[in-house]
Amino acid sequence: MSTMSFNSLRKILLLIVSIVVCWSFLVIETQASTGTVTGSVLNIRDGPGTQYAKKGSLLKGASVTITESRGSWLKIKLNSGLAGWVHVDYIKTSTPSTSTPAVSSVSQGATGTVTGSVVNVREGPGTQYNKKGSVAKGQKVKINAASSSWVNITLGNGVVGWISAQYVKADPVAENPVNNEPTPASSNDSSSKIEVTGSIVNLREGPGTHYLTRGQVSKGDQLDLMEEQNGWYKVQTSRGIAWLAGGLARVLTPPSAIAEEIQSPANPVPVEDPITPTGEIPLPGEINSNSETPSKLPGIARVMLDPGHGGQDPGAIGITGSYEKDVNLTIANKTAQLLRNSGVDVLMTRSDDRYITLNGRVDIANASDASIFVSIHSNSTTNRETNGTMVFYYVDQNIPAAVAQASEREQLARIIQNNLVRSLGRADKGVRQNNYVVIRYTEIPAILVETAYLSNLEEEMLLNDIAFQDRAAQAITNGIIEYFTSKGIL
Ligand SMILES: [Zn+2]
Missing domain, CATH: 2.30.30.40 (SH3 Domains)
Known part of the structure; x- marks a missing residue:
């Protein structure tokens, strides 16, 4: 290569490098805004409005990255990579609002x-x-x-x-x-707010349906009320002043x-959170409930089962050659059937022999409306004598939502472990904490079951025995039902 062409090449390379550097700074800048969830359970939706499908939920204290803002909705991104829209009223931004x-x-x-x-x-x-x-x-x-x-x-x-x-x-x-x-x-009117009660409501240029529309607002949106005229509310929106039909909104008194x-x-202790004074989210469409009436239950009887490994990842391989991924799937499918027979909704990260990454499993769980996550595995170690049953949970002290669930996570692990030990009669190796990805980043109480050891010959035989698999599935089912019952969910 001649000197001249080398220099030209170097210039082009420098140009590319500087473009990449500038671009990455731009990306960092647009992602700088972060926020914290202030509502008790906040829905994540596919789009900026309650008419969009729910794809998951966040617990109070969870931190999110805000990537976009539209009307009363913020587009957020989670550490797991999941993105979606949440209502602005339940996010406290850490950078001052524009x-x-x-x-x-x-x-x-x-x-x-x-x-x-x-x-x-x-x-x-x-x-x-x-x-x-x-x-x-x-x-x-x-x-x-x-x-x-x-x-x-x-x-x-x-x-x-x-x-x-x-x-x-x-x-x-x-x-x-x-x-x-x-x-x-300021007049009294300017401090009042209205909340939209219709699912999607047109904003108009004047107080009547013959005026042109100026966009829409969604159920639960709150707007500053300026005046009322002939049953229409004049409101201040992010895009200017507009009117909406009074029958599709209600005046909030006093403004929260x-x-x-x-x-x-009479109440010297300040209210912690103006939007959720009782820990409940007032927006009818934004609380975790199947009906229009807000449910007081802490969740629904829906479990995400996660059969460990699969596809190209066999997991542990037993002494006689059985694959952990197959044993896990068999026990998980049996558990799913028993749970469904008992009226519990079951979702699964996989129900056949396929490969899913650990983060993929977390994303599936976090995008669902399941209230607990149960990962099913079989244990393995170099010592062939080691045997028994153990259940893991984890509380990441850097994730406030997980810290808030610490007792639920441990309780779920203990209940399942007790049921398994009682039913299977294997050594009780206890409830333990370990920072496995699938129980660390799941935003619902999550546990990981190690039913028995594939590296122990006797237990490998048991793990392949249909009666033992049935007992394991029944024990996990009983534990899940016991947990839901203790929470008043079942
Ligand atoms: Zn495993």
């Missing part, structure tokens, strides 16, 4: 007096920000800046934070009274976001 109102400066030395009985002080101008303290009625605060609904204050102890403009009154200052008014006077900012003296 809809944060502009903050106006206030003249030096402005002060105000707290008018609410006990008012939360927050890290930013909105209820989505963390609470950092509270102020009491009559307390004097220094006013640093104000937006239309939030005021930045400094307390006597030097703490700086934000409080709702509704609960602080600017003190009159002789030299420049106009600039010291922290908030523009503002109401949370003032604590009733």
Whole structure:
């Protein structure tokens, strides 16, 4: 290769490298926004609206990457790679919202007096920000800046934070009274909200069906109410002002976001979460339920069975040559049949001899509406004497949703282990924790059963014995039913 063509090649390579570098920075930037789930059980949908199919759910505390925003819906991505849409009301973003109102400066030395009985002080101008303290009625605060609904204050102890403009009154200052008014006077109407009750509702340019449509809103969407006219609501949407038919929405009283900012003296403990004060999600379409009526049950009697290995992955191979993938599938299929006979819904990551990656199994579980995950395996070790039954669970301390389920995960493991040991009569090797992928990243309580050892000749024979397989399947079934019953699900 000549020097000249080498130089040209080098230039082209440099160009390619710089394009790739720039592109990867762009990608990182668009994925920088993250959020935390604030609702107890939040549905993930195929599209931005309740009319789209459900593809999974998230528990309170789960963290997500926000990749796109459309109306009241956010497109999110999970660590497992699963992507979908969730309602914005149940996600607390860790970067300030772009809809944060502009903050106006206030003249030096402005002060105000707290008018609410006990008012939360927050890290930013909105209820989505963390609470950092509270102020009491009559307390004097220094006013640093104000937006239309939030005021930045400094307390006597030097703490700086934000409080709702509704609960602080600017003190009159002789030299420049106009600039010291922290908030523009707002009518009562502008602080009201409506919630859409029709499944998909047209927004129109005026109060009547003869006006042109300006897009749609979905059931559960909340909009700021500006005024009411002839049975139509004038609302503020992300795309501007529009009207919608009053029969397809209801007025929320009191507005939840503002109401949370003032604590009733009778209830001195602040409400943790304005949207889900009782831990239930109020949106009818967004709670885990088969019907329009919100269910109080913690889940549904639906289990995801995961026969370990399959296809190109045989799993452990027994002393006489039996494959773990076959034993696991046989026991899992028998378990599925017994569960269905008992009225439990069964989903399976595989029900035939096929290969699925570990992350693929996690994705299948997380995209489903199953309430527990049971992986079925057979054990193996180099010591041929080792035998017995064990069940694994795992609680990743870095995944808040998993930590919140710690007792459920352990309880499910114990119940299944007890049933297996009682029925099979093999050595009780106990309930253990191990960070297997399929029980670590599944967002529902998940366990992994090691029925017996394929590396022990006696147990390999048993694992291939139909009566033993039936007893194992019945024990797992009984355990699952016992768990669901203890949770009030069955
Ligand atoms: Zn295995």
